[in-house]
Amino acid sequence: SHGPNEPRLIPSRIPFFGHLPGMIRHGSSYYGMIAKKHNLPIFTLGVPKSKIYIVTSPQLISAIDRRSKTISFAPYVVQFAKRMLKPSQHAIEKLGENLLEEKGPVGLRPETLKAMHDSLVPGPNLDAISKVMLRGISTYLDPASVQESSGSGRIRLFEWTRRFVTRASTDAVYGPEKNPFHDPEVYDAFWTIDEQFILLGLNVLPGLITPRGSRARKLFFDAMHRYYSEDGPSTASALIRSRHAVSLQHGLSQTDMEHFNLSVSYGLLVNTVPTAAWVLYHVYSDESLLASLRRDIGAFVRREEEATASINLPEVIAGCRLLDSLVREVLRVHSTNASGRVVLRDTLIDDRYMLKEGATLLTPSAELHRNADVWGPTASAFDAGRFLGQKKVPGSAYRAFGSGASVCPGRFFATNEISAILVMMLPRYDVSPAHGRSWVVPKTKSHITTSIxxxxxxxxxxxxxxxxxxxxxxxxxxxxxxxxxxD
Ligand code: HEM
Known part of the structure; x- marks a missing residue:
């Protein structure tokens, strides 16, 4: 049934399956196709046994963000845990407690989220992990290591970035002393889990459907077991220590804590890796951008003695506006998240639209990031300097890190890391295409669980x-x- 005040239902010619085949076939661009055809700020797509509201207007997103308790991201977190983390029944019950936050922001889910935000917000904790991250990246980006990676003369840009971002990010979070990712098998296992995500997420006989994915997940959990058994968290960042404390308070078993680290590693790595690689691609494939950035970063280089040079990263990150704009623009152009929510209780938004309990709500970033009403006539083009002169856009129109109560807690760390990579690369290295003289714009694909x-x-x-x-x-x-x- 469809109420008169619900967002307009877009009919489908396919009985029973509704819009599902279109969504599977076109991915998130399907929403854009429908939005363009009907020009609506919010609409409903029918799918078997359920309905999905698609939001394409920044104003409505702000209204939805103000209702974060009843239009909530939390059920997705519970689903992720159920399907991917092999949790105990007790852990799932704990995670699902007080979803509507009727008792205030207490319980495993809100307290864990708060611990993550508190430990990743700009301040001493973020500085501490950024310092460790920087050490990790600089080891990989010193000339001897780059030379070694170039073995045959060619480097696969995304795979190479993945290697050092994984190492540096996990050292920062798990502590360089006992970081389980030092074991190459754990590294491979993690990225196999990512590759096999959809099959594992079906959560139906994973050992049969994806033996590789299943083995990799077990190997990952075993490594986390060793880490916890050797008191790894005491050598870790505030992020892991505070999560650990919250889990203990809520009576989680050590095994559940170990398993829940798959979600920590997931959030930490899967989007930062491609964003960092895209940033390198965009800068090195544009000579004039490369020259401008080298000039701007050059202003932060200290040369106290002959043949030495030093850069203090926080100064560049705070002071180099083009770098900041570039990273935002890379995220704007390559972002493809759907920012899902579940309507937990009938909710009226904008005094007009009734959203019904049980429905799913999506705010597809790619659609909003291409919206010419918001970004102007060049909305679809890449413009590294866009955010230098950009007229004010509503905060909710920029979706790369989501918004509202479920905004990404790792956004400052990710930005620090991506910026650091660029600052360490540009003054020292040239990057050119391995085949031919000119850069080719690559064809891209989206991945169900990543935002880039x-x-x-x-x-x-x-x-x-x-x-x-x-x-x-x-x-x-x-x-x-x-x-x-x-200041
Ligand atoms: C360029 C890198 C990154 C991008 C593009 C990104 C993007 C996102 C997006 C789109 C969301 C969903 C927000 C929503 O639906 O409203 C999210 C959530 C999240 N991200 Fe990130 N993220 C990045 C890096 C990180 C890092 C480095 C961490 C960890 C240190 C992290 C941890 C998380 C967590 C834990 C959540 C779930 C928040 C919740 O439970 O409400 N992310 N991220």
Whole structure:
């Protein structure tokens, strides 16, 4: 049934399955096709046994964000846990408690989320993990390591980025001393789980449907078991320690805590890796952007002695506006998340639209990021400087990290890491396509669980040290200035 005040139902010619085949065939671009045809700020798509509201207007998103308790992201978190993390019944019950937050922000889910936000917000905790991350990245990006990775002369850009971002991010979060990802088998297992995500997520006889995925998940859980048994969390970041404390308070078993780390690693890695690789691609494939950024970053280089150079990362991140704009623009252009919510109780939004309990609500980022009413006539083009001169857009129109109560807690860390990679690369290295002289714009694909598009085929490049960088000893530091932050 469909109420008169519900968002308009878009009819489908396919009985029973409704819009499901279109959604499977076209992925998130299906919503854009329908939005364009009907030009509606919100509409309903029927699917078997349920309905989905699609929102394409930033104003309505703000109204929805204000109702985050009844139009909630939390059921997705519970579903993710049930399908992917092999939790105990007790853990699932705990996670599903107080979903509507009628007792206030208490319970496993809201308290864990708060612990994540608190430990990743700009401040001493974020500085501490950024420092460890920086150390990890600089080891991989020193000339000897880059030379080693170039073995045959070619580097697969996304795969290479994945290697050092995984290492540096997990060292930062799990602590460099006992980080389970040091074991190459754990690294491979994690990325196999990602590859087999859809099959594992079906949660039906995974051992038969995806033996590889199933084995990888077991290997990952076993590694986390060793980490917890060796008191790994005591050597970890505030993020892991505070999650650990909340889990203990809610009586989670050690096994559940170990398993829940798959979701931590997932959030930590799967979007940062492709974003960092895209940033490198966009800068190195555009000579004038490359020159501008080298000039702007150059202003932050200290040369105290002959043949030495140093950069303090927080200064560049705070002061280089083009770098900031570039990272935002890469995320805007390649973002493809649906930011799902579940309507937990009938809710009226904008005094007009009645959203019914049990329905799903999606705010597809790609659609909003291409909206010319918001971004102007160049909405579909890549423009690294867009955010330098951009007229004010509503915050809810920029969807790369979601918004409202479920906004990504890792956004500051991710931005620090992506910026750090660029700042360490640009002064020292040239990157050129391995085949031919010109860069080819790659075809892209989306992945059901990640928020960033990836190329259908990896981009092969050559990385060479710049003449002017040879023989110079580079140092990269993370010294945050407390006073600056308080301004
Ligand atoms: C470029 C990198 C990243 C992108 C594009 C990204 C994007 C997103 C998006 C779109 C959401 C969903 C928000 C919503 O639906 O409203 C999200 C949620 C989340 N992200 Fe990120 N993320 C990134 C990096 C990170 C990092 C580094 C971490 C961990 C340190 C992280 C942890 C999380 C967590 C835990 C959630 C779930 C929040 C909740 O439960 O409400 N993300 N992220």
């Amino acid at each position: 598009m990836t190329p259908v085929e990896d981009i092969e490049v050559r990385i060479t040290e710049r003449e002017e960088a040879k023989g110079v000893k580079w140092t990269f530091t993370w010294e945050a200035e407390e006073e600056k932050r308080q």
